[in-house]
Amino acid sequence: MSQTVKTPPTPAPSEASNRVSLGLSNRLLARPEIGALVAAIVIFIFFLIVAPAFRSPGSFATVLYQASTIGIVAVAVGLLMVGGEFDLSAGVLATSAGLFNAMFCYQLGLNLWVGAVLSLIFALAVGFFNGYMVVRTGIPSFLITLGTFFILQGANLGLTKLITGAVSTPNINRMDGYSSLKAIFSSAWEVGGIRLEITVLWWIIFVILAAWILQRTKIGNWIFAVGGNADSARAVGVPVRKVKIGLFMTVAFMAWFVGMHLLYKFDTLQAGLGVGNEFLYIIAAVVGGTLLTGGFGNAIGVALGAFIFGMTNLCIVYAGWDPNWFRAFLGVMLLLAVMVNMYIKKLSTTRKVG
Amino acid sequence: MIRSAKGSAVSRPRKGLTLTALAAAALLALAACSGGGAPPSQPEGQQGGGGGDSGYTIAMVTHEAPGDTFWDKIRAGAEQAAKDTGAELKYSANPQVGEQATLIQNAIDSKVDAIATTLYSDALAGSVKNAQAAKIPVVGFNTGISVYQDMGALMYFGSDEDLAGQTAGKRISDAGAKHALCVIQEEGSLALEARCAGVKKSLANTENIQVNGRDVSAVTSSLQAKLSQDKSIDYIVTLGAPIALAALQSIDQSGSAAKLVTFDLNTDAAQAIKDGKIEFSIDQQPYVQGYMAVTSLYLYLKNGNDIGGGKAVLTGPSFVDKSNIDVILPFAQNNTR
Secondary structure (H helix, E strand, O other): OHHHHHOOOOOOHHHHHHHHHHHHHHHHHOOOHHHHHHHHHHHHHHHHHHOHHHOOHHHHHHHHHHHHHHHHHHHHHHHHHHOOOOOOOHHHHHHHHHHHHHHHHHHHOEOHHHHHHHHHHHHHHHHHHHHHHHHHHOOOHHHHHHHHHHHHHHHHHHHHHHHHOOOEOOOOOOOOOHHHHHHHHHOEEEEOOEEEEHHHHHHHHHHHHHHHHHHHOHHHHHHHHHHHOHHHHHHOOOOHHHHHHHHHHHHHHHHHHHHHHHHHHHOOOEOOOOOOHHHHHHHHHHHOOOOOOOOOOOHHHHHHHHHHHHHHHHHHHHOOOOHHHHHHHHHHHHHHHHHHHHHHHHHHHHHHHO | OHHHHHHHHHHHHHHHHHHHHHHHHHHHHHOOEOOOOOOOOOOOOOOOOOOOOOOOEEEEEEOOOOOOHHHHHHHHHHHHHHHHHOOEEEEEEOOOHHHHHHHHHHHHHOOOOEEEEOOOOHHHHHHHHHHHHOOOOEEEEOOOOOOHHHHOOOOEEEEOHHHHHHHHHHHHHHOOOOOEEEEEOOOOOHHHHHHHHHHHHHOOOEEEEEOOOOOHHHHHHHHHHHHHHOOOOOEEEEOOHHHHHHHHHHHHHHOOOOEEEEEOOOHHHHHHHHOOOOOEEEEOOHHHHHHHHHHHHHHHHHHOOOOOOOOOEEEEOEEEEOOOHHHHHHHHHOOOO
16 A cells, blocks of 8 residues: 555656565565564574474474464464453463363263353353453453463362362263364374374464454454554444454454364363463464554464464474573574564665655 | 444344354254263262371472372372371462472461471471471471481482382383483473483483473474484383373374383373383372371371381382283272372
8 A cells, every 4th residue: 555655656767666666575574474474484494404303394294283273372362462452361261161171071971062062152251251351441451361361270270170080181082072073173184194283274274364354354454443542443433342352252262272172182181281371372473573562463474473483392302402401492583583573674664764 | 334234233133043043952962961971970988987086287288280180199198198097188289499488387387287298499498497496297208308307307208209210211221222202391390300310320312302291282292393303212201191191192193113101190191001002100109198198197196106217218119001000090090099
C-alpha cells in the first residue's frame, strides 16, 4: 500500500527503476516475519555447517515436530499478543485438558470421544473466563492469567491425586475411541524413510488459517485495532470485548489441541507437566517479530519463531555440544535470532525514511 | 455490512441449536460403556489398621517437585507408616533449598515430635542444628547419604546413588554395552548427576544428555535427535520412569536398536519391563524410604531404637527385571512400588 503512494508518477528514467526496486524491498522488509525468516535461515545454515547429524531429512522432520508442539499454541498466543494481551495459563491448560479427558473417561468407563469433547468445552470455558475477567475488570491479562496458571497447576495435581490416587493418569490405550483419536491427534507417516508427525500438518494448517484471518479478514483488522489502541478501536465500532474474549478462547482451543496430542501420543499424562511452556509460546511469538505491546505481528512470523526455537533446541544436541552448557547455548542463539530480527527491521525503517 | 451482520445474528442461534443437538446425540451414542477403564472399585479393607493412636506428630519435609510419580510413593509410604504407628504426619515440600529450610523451621516452630527430611544440600545443615537445639530428633532419607551424620541426623534411609549407578553400569556392560547415554531430566540435581557418574565408572564410554523433564514431547524429540546424531549409542539409561516411557518412543521413532534401562518404577514402566521393552529397572524403593523414615522416628520416640548400626540403611539398588516383574507388577499398579 505504501509503495503505491511512494512511487512518484514521473521521475527520471534511471531513478525510477531504482526507486521501484527499493519500494519492493521496502515492502518486503516491512513485513513482520522477514526478520524472523532471515534469522531462521542464518541459524539453519549455521547448524548445517556445525552439526553434521542435522543434514538429513529425518532430523529436519524431528525439528519440525518439536517446533509444531510449541508452534500450535504459539500461533494463537501470537494473535492474542497482537490483540494486546498475554496468556500465562496456556501451558498448564494443555495438561489440564489432557488430564480431564483421561480421568473422566477412565473413571466412568466412557468412550474417549465424550471426554475429548467435554474437555474442549472445559478448555474453552477457561479461555472465556480469562477473557471475560480481563475485559470486565480491566486488570492486566498478565495477572489474570497468572492466577489461572496457578489455579490450574494446583488443580491438576490436587484433582489427579484425588481421583486416581497417584499423580499421573492411568493408561488409556485400551479404551474405546482411542485409535480414532490417536489418528487425529498423534498419528505419523513414513514418507520416503522420514517420519512425519501429524502435528506438523495441523501446525501448518493453523498457521495458514491464522495468517489468513489476520491479513485478509475483518476480524484480523479488529485484532490489530484492539491491540494498537483499544479505545479508538471501540470508538470506530470494533467489538473490543468480543475480540479479546475470542482471542483467549482461541488460545484455549490450541492448548486443548496440544493436550490431546500429548495424551494420545503418550497414553498417560503426569499432572506436573506443561509448567514453563507458557513462556516458550511467548518467546516464539516475540522472536517471530510480535510486539510485546500489541498491535504488530503476524502468524507466519510466530511460526518461524517456533521453528527457530525448536531448531536451536535440537541442533545443540545434533551438534553434540556439552549438555551442561545447553541453556547457555540456547540463550546465545535466541539473542542472535532477535538481534538479526531487529537489524533487519531497522534496515527497513531507515531505508523508508531515506 | 450492517444487514449481513444482522442476518447472521438471526441465523446463528438456530444453527448453533441444531449443532448442539447433534453433538448431544453423538455424545449420548458414545456414552456407552468403554472397556479398558477403571476396574470396579474394591472395598478398602486391606489397608492395615495399625497401632492405634501413639499421639506423635511427625513432620516430613522433602524437595519434591510437584507432580512427580516418584515422590508420590515416598508420601504413600510415609502415610501408611503414620497410620500403622498411629502418628500424625505433616507433609510439606519445596524443590528450592531455601524454602525447604524454611519448612523445616516451620516444623520446629510448631513443636512437632520428630522430623524426617531429605538432606538435599548443605544449606539445610543450619535447620537440622536448630532442630537438635530444640531437642527434636531428625532422620534423613532419600538424599544426603554422605552428609547426614555431619549434619546431625540420627539415621538415614535411602539408596547410594553412586553405587546404584555403578551397579547399573556394570550390568549393562556385562550385557555387552559399548556406548551408553545417560538422560538427566532435572538440571543441577546432585542425585541424578551422581547416578550418571556411577554408570560412567563402570562403563567409561557413557555420555550425559540434559532434557526438559517438564515437557514429554521435548524429551522424545531431544532423544530422537541424539540417537540420530550418534548411531553408536546402544544403551539408554533414564533416571525416572516417565522419562523411560518417553525414551521408548524415541527409540521406536528413530529406528535405533538401542536398549533401555531405567531408574525407578511406575505402572507403565513395570508393564514395559514385563513386555520386554525395558531391560531392567534400578529401584530405590521410595515407598520403603517414606515408610522407614516415619517408622524409625516412631521407634526412636517410643523405645529409643537406632536402626542401621550407625550406618545408612540402604533401600536400593534393587533390580526389577523379567525374573521378578510378575511379583512386583501388582505392587507397582498399587502405587506402592
